[in-house]
Amino acid sequence: MSEEEKVPVFNERVRRELYQQRVLVLDGPLDDDNGTLLATQLITLAKEDSSTDIALWIHSPGGSVPSMLAIRDVMRLVPCDVSTMVLGIAYSAGQFLLSSGTRGKRRAMPHARVLMHQGSAGIAGAAVDIELQANDLRHTRDTVLGLIAEDTGQPVERVFEDSLHDRWYTAQEALEYGFIDAIVGAFDEVVPTSHRTIGLGGPSEGAAR
DSSP states (O other): OOTTTOOOSSOHHHHHHHHHTTEEEEESOBOHHHHHHHHHHHHHHHHHOSSSOEEEEEEEOOBOHHHHHHHHHHHHHSSSOEEEEEEEEEETHHHHHHHTSOTTOEEEOTTOEEEEOOOOOOOOSSHHHHHHHHHHHHHHHHHHHHHHHHHHOOOHHHHHHHTSSOEEEEHHHHHHHTSOSEEOOSGGGTSOOOOOOOSSOOOOTTOOO
């Protein structure tokens, strides 16, 4: 069977079953498509049940900054808590969403890895355009770093310095830094509570890769 013919094990049926248990999964890069899906799913689940937690499981190398900021805004907007957990890797935007979870409900698997950095973006064009782009990038950078400082409890100055270069954290180091609140040590810490939702809002074909 060729690569094109392989059927993914983590398919739409599995995603829907997890969604019905109020579990959303970011697996792979975060982009405008799955970012919008995750944000709207958070709203839909919160509307169906405003008191039961929603879980966001993360295994991602990072991705879209606008999408991660939009998801964080929704996480803060919905009335229910949003727990987060890194399964394997939470890099860049993945780290941002991991630490954006409800305080006390952010976890990592024992051998998970977390990466924090400022990211990069190309700047090109006329001098006036370059200046405008640079100002916008500085604003975005300062916004993101300020939110990371807020979520981790670290001073903004330390977050800035630590993010100048790629910096990887083990689960224990992520706990000490404040990205997470606990390292998973028991099955009952992660197993979804039996809960079936009604109505619309489940994943659609090709969404949330």
